[in-house]
Amino acid sequence: MSSKQQKIKVGISIGDYNGIGPEIIMKSLKDKAITDFFTPIIFGSGKLFTYQKNIFKLQHNFNYITEVSQAVPDKINMVNLWKDNVNVDLGKPTEESTKMAIESLEAATMALMNGEIDVLVTAPINKEEMLKYGFQHAGHTGYLEEKFGKKGLMFLVTDDLKVAVSTHHIPVSEVAANISKEKIKKQIKLLNQCLVEDFCIERPKIAVLGLNPHAGDGGAIGKEEIEIIEPAIRELFDNGILAFGPYPADSYFQPNKYRNYDAVLAMYHDQGLAPFKTLAYEEGVNYTAGLPFIRTSPDHGVAYDIAGKNIADEQSFSEAIFMAIKIFKNRQEYNDLMTNRMQPRRNSSNNNAAEDLTVDRA
Structure with a gap:
């Protein structure tokens, strides 16, 4: 299978799990045919998502893995960062939910930089709470700028x-x-x-x-x-x-x-x-433009006021996933086009195989 035919690996950070992050992630992946289009890889907790899928009466089957290389293309993959029980207090941030949001983002970003995933989609975080526990940036954009060494x-x-x-x-x-x-x-x-x-x-x-x-x-x-x-x-x-x-x-x-x-x-x-x-x-989708890697997110926040009520709308998160995929493909095609335009063609129409220096405009 060529690189263009391979399914795009979409890494997903979970945000603050006491908000609507896990709910909109799972709702975005609820269609059983979703893995025909891309390979989801969630950086989270199996026990956390099992608990929350029961709250929202969703029927997901996760493929639990310990590292991204174990991801299976036709399944919803869960990099199981925390195997212990997780305390859930829907509707308000806690130290545990905040630290897990940071760890999920860091693990997903590292996978993106290492080429283990193709794009990153981030669920909403609580910026104020994350600053309390060592996160040095007022949002995803500043964090990614520092990691990638480039202004976005x-x-x-x-x-x-x-x-x-x-x-x-x-x-x-x-x-x-x-x-x-x-x-x-x-x-x-x-x-x-x-x-x-x-x-x-x-x-x-x-x-x-x-x-x-x-x-x-x-x-x-x-x-x-x-x-x-x-x-x-x-x-x-x-x-x-x-x-x-x-x-x-x-x-x-x-x-x-x-x-x-x-x-x-x-x-x-x-x-x-x-x-x-x-x-x-x-x-709407929030896209961090100008970086060497692709990251999108929904255009809303953690929404503590509706967390756990099964009324969160996943449309913006779904749009963020498919926008990331679209941008990845567009950028890949653009880079291929630019590469091909600079390749000289050989003219083999005569026995001398004279070199045709015409630039390929394919």
Whole structure:
């Protein structure tokens, strides 16, 4: 079987198990035919998932393994990180559930870096609790950036709405100090590359939002647009990247406006995520763009308020799985195309087998 025909191995970290993580994971995998499309590998606990599947009346059969290399393509695989009993207290974080969330993420990330899994899909974590127990980052993005040694971009995506944010999990009071012309240029370039390689958009059109109300109103409500954002956009546009703006954030997300662009770069977290989650909450996927490995997650949190009630909607988690697979295949095809384009062809139409130096455009 060729590498393109092999089933993609999807690694799954469980998040805080006292939230809705295990529930949405299992609901996303409940169709018996799901393993026809990919190989799920959960980094968790057999006893924990057996307990929770009984709560939600699900009929999963897990293939328990001790290392990823033992995964079976036609089964739901569980890397059994903890064999002891697990105390479950649905609806609130505990030290045990928080430490297990950290260990699951670390094990899954290591497997991703080692090439044992192809993509990583992460269930929701409690960032505040994880910081208490030694986790050094305010979310998955910063952690993965450190592990992979490269800056990423928080990118919320659906088929027709794609929103990146320039600054991630920082206080609003620090946003203005954390944007710069060079940073915005790098992020737009990264976003453009991601849209080409990961989403197969040949000439992406990227909108950029202003920082201030009404995009600064010509400098009357702030100078960042004039001094930082506009010059960055202009330089990139002059060099062939289709970047436009800055646009006022309060009116950009009208359907007849945002659909004119392939993606938008917002200046800060809530400026981009509040409208995104309003428009695309159930189907939205959080993708960490620009990293050498593919990681997605649902666009919601741990939802302690509904944990254990069997009402959590798994759609966003399911979308995260299939978005990761789609991006993996798109990136693989792009890399194959670029490799083939650079290979010289030999012309064997005559006895001398003269070399044809025409670039292969396959």
